[in-house]
Each structure stands twice: as structure tokens, then as C-alpha cells.
Amino acid sequence: MLARQLAFTRGKQLCKYSRFPDDVLAQVARSYSVEHEKRLHEWRENELNSVIPRPEDDPEKPKKFFWFPTGALKETDFSFGNISKWFKHNKAEYVKFNQSFNPMRHEILGADLATAHFLVHRGGLVRFKGNTCWMERNKEGLYELPCSYDPSYILEAVDVNGFDLHYEGLSNLCGLRKLKWLSLKDCKNIDDWGLDKISAEFPELEYLDISGCKKITERGLESLYRMMNLKELIVTNCNKSVAFELACFMLEDCTPGLTCEILMGKNQD
Secondary structure: HHHHHHHHHHHHHHOOOOOHHHHHHHHHHHHHHHHHHHHHHHHHHHHHOOOOOOOOEEEEEEEEOOOOOOOOOOOOOOOOHHHHHHHHHHHHHHHHHHHHOOOOHHHHHHHHHHHHHHHOOOOOEEEEOOOOOEOOOOOOOOOOOOOOOOOOEEEEEEEEOOOOOOOOHHHHOOOOOOOOOEEEEOOOOOOOHHHHHHHHHHHOOOOOOOOOEEEHHHHHHHHHHHHOOOEEEEEEEEEOOOHHHHHHHHHHHHOOOOOOEEEEOOOOO
């Protein structure tokens, strides 16, 4: 607990006495994020291509990224009690693959419209700067968004309540320089790692709702000390942890003007 308190205090002092005015480091980090995601995507593509068989390959040379197996072989158990688990696992893997970062979409549309297309197509809501209405798909699954880069579309608010968003999907929410409002309410797959990525990606966020995210603990909340402009934070203490509440109180002390609303989770069976 002392280590957590020291981490908050250190973060507060670094932000208070930073030699870089006007959040220069935050601006550099945001401009770096898109390029970082592109490099990760290229690295994954090269890794996959390295194991694809080719006619000119030596049959005695193993077609592996490593020359030795990195894990034990796993047998697929299709017993009656395990079929549902196998199907659930493969479904989750497909969703993760479907949410992986697409660099071409960002190059054609820009960060704001690329993120809007990614979210609205999957059932999320977005609001652009200067508009009061939310953009969403209709009952037929259709929506109206530009299919080419338009600098007048600046994403300001994102609502993905209950959206089946994974850590891989968060890579599509990069390069959003003006995002002020973000709701991840009831996103069951957002955990401490995802919250750490969010805190690094959106240091200028003013509103964050992560209530109902059962995988978030006090360890993830500690990363929010980076978000010095955060004014309202809504969380759910699903495990009724004292350390979780203490992390919220230290966040309020670390971030000027921040108010944390702590909801109590339902009793877990």
C-alpha cells in the first residue's frame, strides 16, 4: 500500500514540476501512438508470413519463427463438457482478430474518422466536435460517415457501453487528439492492462466511465494519475475492496478537480 501511495505522489510531483509546458510530452506521445500501432501491425504480419510454407523452402528446415517449440502441444478435447469452452475460446479469438488494428483504414480516413467507422460499425456511438447528436447505426446496420479524410470531423466523445471491446480493439482508438469524453461502461473485457493503455493514450480526457468493468482493480486505477485533466471518474468496486476505494481517494488527491463516483457491485455468487 505504501508503494502505491508513493507512486501517486511521484506522478503528482512530476506533473506539477514538469519542465515541458502545455503538455508537450502528451502531444508527442499521441502523435507517436499511431506510428507505434503501425509498427506492431507490420511486425505481426512479418511473423505470420515467416511461417507460411513456400515452394522454395527446405523441407528439412522447420518453418518456425523460432527454431524450437515455445510451448507444449495442446490436445483438443471434444468431449461433451468441453465443446462449449472450445467454441467460446475460438469465438473470442475471432473477435480479437476482427478488432485488430488496420493501418490502411487510418491512412485513408485519419484517426478520428477511422475510429468512428470502427466503433459505429460494431454498435458504438460517437459524437464529433460542434455536434450535439450522437452518430450510430440504424436498425438496418447502416450509418452515414465520410469515406475519405475530412479534417472537420474531430472526435470528441465515444460511448461503447456494453460493447465487446478487447485490448486489441483499443489499438484502433489511437491518435485522437481532442477526445474529452469516454464511456466504457459494462465492457467486460477491459482490464487493468486496457486501462493503462487508455491512460497513456488520452491524457487530456475529462470524463471516464468504467463502471461495470469487473476486471479492473486498484492496480489499473493507479495508472490514471497520468490523466491530469480528468474531472469525473465513474467506477464500480465489484469486489468491495478497501484498496480499490483508497486508490480512488488518492486519485482525487493527485488530480486537481477530479471527482470519483464509486458504485458498489452486486454480490457475486
